[in-house]
Amino acid sequence: MKVYIDGEFYEKEHAKVSVFDHGLLYGDGVFEGIRFYNGRVFRLEEHIDRLYDSARAICLTIPLSKEELTAATVETIRRNELRDGYVRLVVTRGDGDLGLNPALCPKATIIIIAAKITLYPQTAYENGLMVVTCATRRIPHGALSPMVKSLNYLNNVLAKIEAQNAGAGEGLMLNEQGYVSECTGDNVFIVKRGKIFTPPIASGALAGVTRGVVFELAAAAGLTLSEPDMTRYDLFTADECFLTGTAAEIIPVVTLDRRPIGDGKPGPVTRDLMTRFHELTQNTGTVIY
Numbered sequence: 030m031k032v033y034i035d036g037e038f039y040e041k042e043h044a045k046v047s048v049f050d051h052g053l054l055y056g057d058g059v060f061e062g063i064r065f066y067n068g069r070v071f072r073l074e075e076h077i078d079r080l081y082d083s084a085r086a087i088c089l090t091i092p093l094s095k096e097e098l099t100a101a102t103v104e105t106i107r108r109n110e111l112r113d114g115y116v117r118l119v120v121t122r123g124d125g126d127l128g129l130n131p132a133l134c135p136k137a138t139i140i141i142i143a144a145k146i147t148l149y150p151q152t153a154y155e156n157g158l159m160v161v162t163c164a165t166r167r168i169p170h171g172a173l174s175p176m177v178k179s180l181n182y183l184n185n186v187l188a189k190i191e192a193q194n195a196g197a198g199e200g201l202m203l204n205e206q207g208y209v210s211e212c213t214g215d216n217v218f219i220v221k222r223g224k225i226f227t228p229p230i231a232s233g234a235l236a237g238v239t240r241g242v243v244f245e246l247a248a249a250a251g252l253t254l255s256e257p258d259m260t261r262y263d264l265f266t267a268d269e270c271f272l273t274g275t276a277a278e279i280i281p282v283v284t285l286d287r288r289p290i291g292d293g294k295p296g297p298v299t300r301d302l303m304t305r306f307h308e309l310t311q312n313t314g315t316v317i318y
C-alpha cells in the first residue's frame with residue numbers, strides 16, 4: 030500500500046505523522062471518505078467541495094488547490110492499482126507545539142489513503158439492518174457545526190459503542206430537541222405511503238453526498254421526497270427505512286429498538302433505489318485510468 034503524505038508516497042509501515050500533529054493532539058482537522066467503483070471516483074467533486082467547506086469552517090487552509098488535491102487523490106488510487114475501493118482524505122492542522130493555538134501550526138498536513146472498505150456483511154444488504162436509538166445526542170450547532178466533517182468523531186464513536194452493545198448494526202442519533210438527526214455514519218430515510226422523507230440538515234444531519242444522490246434518484250423514479258422534522262414516531266410507523274452513506278451505500282433498516290419497521294423486511298422502494306444507485310456508481314464518476 031502506498032500512502033500519500035504532503036506530496037510524497039510512503040509504504041504503509043513508513044506512513045507516519047508527528048506526535049505533535051494537532052490532528053492527533055486535539056482532533057483538529059477535517060476528512061472525507063470517498064468510494065470509487067469500476068475505475069471511476071464517485072462524486073469526487075462534491076466530496077472535494079465539502080472538504081474545503083469543512084476546512085473553511087474551522088479556519089484551516091488546505092495548502093493545495095482543489096484541482097491539485099483532486100489530482101493527488103486520483104494519483105493515490107492509481108499508485109495502489111485499485112479499481113474498486115475507498116479513499117480517505119485527511120487534512121490536519123499540522124505539526125505544532127503543545128497548546129491549542131492553531132497559530133502554532135505553520136502548515137496543514139494532507140494524508141490520502143486508498144484502500145478497501147466493508148462496513149456491513151452482504152446479508153445486511155439482503156435482509157436489512159437492526160438499528161437502536163442512542164442516548165448520545167448529535168453535536169449541537171452551537172458547539173461545533175455538525176456540517177463540518179471534522180476529526181472529532183468521539184460522540185459518534187460513543188453512539189456506535191451503544192449500538193454495538195445493543196447488538197445492532199447502527200445507532201440512531203437524535204438532536205438536543207429530540208428530533209431524529211441521522212445515524213453514527215449515515216443519513217436516515219423512511220418511506221411512507223410511497224413518499225420518501227429524511228430529516229433536514231438543520232436537525233444536525235450531515236449534508237451527505239449519498240443523501241444528495243438519493244434526492245436525484247427519487248426524482249428520476251418519480252417519487253416525492255421531503256425533509257420535515259422527524260421523530261422516532263415517524264420511523265416506528267414507516268413502511269420502509271434505509272440508511273445512506275459513502276461506506277454504507279444504501280442499506281435497508283428492518284427494526285428500530287427491536288420493533289419491526291413495516292413488515293420487518295427490506296421494502297420495494299428501498300430495493301429499487303439500491304438498484305438505481307448501483308447502476309449510477311458503475312457508470313459515472315471521475316475516470317482514474
Ligand code: PXG
Nearest residue numbers: 062213214215216235237238239274275276
Ligand atoms: N453522517 C455522518 C455523521 C457521516 O460521517 C454520513 C452521514 C454520510 O455522508 P456521505 O457523504 O458519505 O454520504 C457520514 C459519512 C467510515 C465512513 O469510515 C464514514 C462516513 C463516510 C465514509 C466512511 O465509517 N461517514
